[in-house]
Amino acid sequence: MDKFTTLTGIAAPLDLINIDTDMIIPKQFLKTIHRTGLGKNLFDEMRYESDGSPKADFVLNKEPYTGAQILVAGDNFGCGSSREHAPWALLDFGIRCVIAPSFADIFYNNCFKNGILPIKLPREVIDSLMEKANRGGNATFTIDLENQKVVDPDGKEYAFDVDEFRRHCLLNGLDDIGLTLQKSDKIESYEEARKEQAPWVFGASA
Template sequence: MEKFEKLTAVAAPMPASNIDTDIIMPKAFLKRIDKEGVLEGLFHDVRLYEDGREREGFVLNQPEYRSAKILVTGSNFGCGSSREHAVWGLEKRGIKCLIGSSFAGIFFDNCANNGVLAIVLPKETVSALIQEVQNSESKNVTVDLEAQTVTTPSGAILHFEIEPSRKEKLLQGLDPVALTLKSEEKIKNFEEDYFKKFPWLA
């Protein structure tokens, strides 16, 4: 997975609360266990009419937000089922960062495991950021993971907290497999010792 260090990009406001994983990635697009087709499925039912035309009111269809790599979300974003496809779709769409007041727990972990930074800020701070992104001429927000700051379009600097191990995984671009492989030598040594003690299990 790609490292996340610093990102300056268009931020799109998605202020509704309780946007669940069935909205982010409808169940019709869960038939595969790989990432093929997830881009088509992302926000499918709210992004498109039944005949395939784009819904003009959906934020990511609007010209000023089409290139967005950051979403500023309402509370409890990613609730519902634990489907990882929801995060796969966001990542495939180029969404690298989510900023909200709260996220569903499993969804929050799925983000970190797929290189998407989910930032938690106070509800009133998120509401103010949504208003700023909606009303300012510039839609660009800068996220600096090392410094743990978000710079708004007006230049205001917001500080956020993040668990050190989560921060390090994102900075280094380590998914769970890559993180495990950092201990490959220790794992091999354990296996060798274990099978010496219990050779009938080899």
């Protein structure tokens, strides 16, 4: 996955609590096992009319938020079912960071596995960031993972906590597969030894 170091861009304000994974990506779009192509259906029921036309009042349909890489949201973001398609849809749209007072545990964990940084900040801070995000294109935010801080459009800094191992993985672009491949020499060594000990496991005669 792509490394996450420093991100500067527009933040889309989504001032709603309990945004569940079915709101993020409705169940009818879960047929794919691919991580790409889901961005167009992100927040589908909030984003489109029944005839498929965009809802003019939904934040991600308004400029400059159509290209937002940061989302500021309310409490309990990502609740509901554990579908990994939710972070896939956010990432495919271009969202690399979600800032909220709290997250559902499974969604929170899935974000790190897919290159998205979920940041927990107090509600009063979220309220301030939400207000500044509403300024639109004149307000850019910076997310500095290395120094663990959010810098708002006025230059005010907010520190955030993140597990050191997860931080390491994001900074280095390591998902579960990437972490496994770091041990590829040991895996190959083990397999070669097993071929000697139990050749029948690998289709060879004893």
